[in-house]
Amino acid sequence: MNQDTELVYSVSEFQEICNQILENAFTGVVIEGEIASFKVNQNKFVFFDLKDDKSSVGCFMMKFALRFPLEDGMKVRIRALPKLTDWGKFSLTVQSIMPVGEGSIKKSLELLKKKLAAEGLFLPERKRALPPEIEKIGVISSTQAAGYADFCKILNERWGGLSVQVAHTQVQGIVAADQIIRALNYFNERSEVQVIALIRGGGSADDLAVFNDEKLVRAVAASKIPVITGIGHEIDTSLCDMAADVVASTPSNAAQMLSRDRKEVVSANRAEVKRVFTLLNSKIDFEKQNLEINCKEAQRQINVKITSYEQEVSGIVKVLEQLNPxxxxxxxxxxxxxxxxxxxxxxxxxxxxxxxxxxxxxxxxx
Amino acid sequence: MATKKISTKIDELKAGVEWFYSDEFELDKAAAKYKDLTVLAKDIEKDLAELKNEIKVIDEDFSK
Incomplete structure (x- = not known):
């Protein structure tokens, strides 16, 4: 090859081209692996290696993007952009990260729970009661989820006339937390609903891990509008549940807690009317008895008067008799x-x- | 949607029931009041049967 026609790059140019190729090839790659050599520099920059049995790759991310407490040995899923650094080192710039696998999720959950509890996010005195008369509800859920369908079914069966605004978001996966936070902000900025219901049906620990996202948990705790969670099944408790004002065991249970039961209302109304009917009859009976008592008393009084007059007349007659010439x-x-x-x-x-x-x-x- | 809110009607029903227990109770007016209550209770049942929720998915992309 002719030396004059060969493309010659500067180191910087080569690095830049490599990064362009990487960027075009991987607009955002999702990788699962185990964390090793985890460290935070200057309380801003997070470095760790992501490894499996054969390979390892260096990762970098900003600390503010860290949504879960991490430590060596935890299995995580990251969304990242591959990059060749200025120092020629291949690295993954992590955009989002979440723990995967029951052990890692549990470990991360315990660490975060301890941290947020220490800040008072789960204190009972922070909890607000649901409004007594709920008419406007904000729902955050995936409209394709079974849990959402259950929620709507129960709500429609129980009560009517409610205005329900639904924010359709993903409720699992690496991007779900940010979408749910945006939906929370949407409702809070508009203040059009009285309560926000965060709904998701059952799933695996991985599926529900998003509800242990630190930013999301903080957003739930910070919501100006009371938040009710109906996430997973009865046995599932997420950090969002702990930060929420009211916890429902399931989406269906959330619908029950947010609505009155029209059957119960009808039954209660009928009972009230029946109670009044009984009361009215007893009052009429009482008045009848009173009337009878009063009649008897009047009769007795008349008799007393008659006797009194008789005695008086008898006395006068006796006097008159005495005076008779x-x-x-x-x-x-x-x-x-x-x-x-x-x-x-x-x-x-x-x-x-x-x-x-x-x-x-x-x-x-x- | 009913012209008067169901919650208002239910409150009226409760107030009507309370009248029978209050010092304002008058036997002369009781029969008419009771009839009003039964009509109101049936009216509420009808409203409840007809009332639908308005569930609207917000036209906003939360993925961005």
Missing amino acids: ERVLARGYALLSGNVAVGNVVNITTLKQEIQAEIKDIKKRS
Whole structure:
């Protein structure tokens, strides 16, 4: 080959071309491996090696992008851009990372739980009750997820008239946490809903790992609008559950907690009306009894009055009898009537006789 | 959507029931009040049966 026609690059140019080729070949490669030599420099820069049985590759990321506590030996899945550094070292610039595998997820979860608990994110006094009358609900979920379908089914069965805004996001995988955070921000910026329901059906530990993402857990805790979580099954507890205001065991349970049951309302209303019917009848019976008692009392009072009048009249009759002049005449007395003067004729009445007598003399009694 | 909110009607029903237990109770008015309550209860049942939720997926791409 002719030396004049050969392409000759400077080191920088070569490095730049390599990076362009890498960028075109891998717009964002997802790799799983085990962490080794994990370290944080200047509290900003994170370095570690990602390895498997045969190979190892150096990784770099900014600490703020770290969403889970990591340590050597943990299995992780990363999304990264391959890069040839200025020092000629091949490296992966990590865009996102999450633990995979039950052991790693559990380990990461315990580390993060300890950290956030120490900050008070899970304290009971931070929890807010659900509004008493819920009419506007914000839902964050994948609209393709079975859990979302369960949520809607139960909500529609139980109650009506609710306004439900649904933010469709991924609910698993490496990008899900950021999407859910954006949805939380969306609802909080608009303040149009009274409660946010974070919904996801059951899944493996890997599937549910997103709900242990540090940024997402912090976003749930910081939400101005109360958050209810309905994630996984009864046995699953994520850090989002611990940071949320209210925890439902499943998406269906979340729907139950957010809505009244129309059947219960109908049943309660019927019971109320029946209770009033019984009460009304008892009040009518009571009034009837009162009426009877009052009638009897009135009758008794009348009788008392009659007796009283009878006794009074009887007394008067006795007095009158005492005053009857016939009774005096019967005792032998006589009644004298007329002008009492010597020579006058007066009438004398006895019990059995009427006598006319002339007055011969009148003397004063001593 | 019913012209009057169901929650308002339920509150009215509760208030109507309370009247029967209150000092304001008058036997003369009770029969009419009871009839009103039964009508209101049936009205609520009808509303509940007809009421649908409005579930709307937000037209926003949260992947970006």
